[in-house]
Amino acid sequence: FRHAFIFDLDGVITDTAALHLAAWHELALALGLPFNNAMGERLKGVSRMESLELILGARAGQYSNEQKMRLADRKNAAYVRLLARITSADLLPGAVEALKAVRASGLGLALASASKNALAVLDRLQITGLFDHVVDANQVRHGKPDPEIFLRAAQALGVAPGRCVGVEDAVAGVQAIRSAGMFAVGVGSRSVLFEADRVIPDLTHFHPTDYLR
Numbered sequence: 001f002r003h004a005f006i007f008d009l010d011g012v013i014t015d016t017a018a019l020h021l022a023a024w025h026e027l028a029l030a031l032g033l034p035f036n037n038a039m040g041e042r043l044k045g046v047s048r049m050e051s052l053e054l055i056l057g058a059r060a061g062q063y064s065n066e067q068k069m070r071l072a073d074r075k076n077a078a079y080v081r082l083l084a085r086i087t088s089a090d091l092l093p094g095a096v097e098a099l100k101a102v103r104a105s106g107l108g109l110a111l112a113s114a115s116k117n118a119l120a121v122l123d124r125l126q127i128t129g130l131f132d133h134v135v136d137a138n139q140v141r142h143g144k145p146d147p148e149i150f151l152r153a154a155q156a157l158g159v160a161p162g163r164c165v166g167v168e169d170a171v172a173g174v175q176a177i178r179s180a181g182m183f184a185v186g187v188g189s190r191s192v193l194f195e196a197d198r199v200i201p202d203l204t205h206f207h208p209t210d211y212l213r
């Protein structure tokens, strides 16, 4: 491939963010921890264990690593239960069309998701076959905003980072794309994703060639 697109999953292709939030909320309630929906923005794109630290906040020091692992497992069990409800009807507007447009233009297409459940989500959405390569949290050492996940995807596609475009809804994700030396397309609001090279409200009317240098 001469150029490639690397898409984030949660919040770009489907709105699992709401399910993650519901699962964290359930855990916070059980632990008697304060929780507000404003937490949502900070949890986006952030790994499971780092999300737990944010949820525990000042009380993080009161739990051993083993206890934290158990709490993270508990949240994940709740999240996986919610995932069973996802179908291709949960694809965000324009998402499949955008992915198909990338393929139709002969460009490489990869997924870079901070979720260990990414393959299960792709499967539920029935879009696994659209990707040339998938990198998820099981394959990387450092989470977003570290560029590792995007660099791995580019390497697997055999495309130099400077010829890659990353598509993200999270601040941490946009930062990861920029540190990888790629062009960053933010999906969401400009006030949140101001570090992106371009910001679009959603994937409707997504034309891959608009972002190639």
Ligand code: G16
Pocket: 008, 009, 010, 011, 017, 020, 043, 044, 045, 046, 047, 048, 051, 076, 112, 113, 114, 115, 116, 117, 118, 137, 170
């Ligand atoms: C996603 C979500 C994050 C979530 C993370 C880990 O990343 O945005 O909120 O904490 O995955 O998920 P899991 O607990 O399933 O491993 P992305 O990069 O797809 O937006």
Ligand code: MG
Pocket: 008, 009, 010, 011, 012, 044, 045, 168, 169, 170, 173
């Ligand atoms: Mg995301």
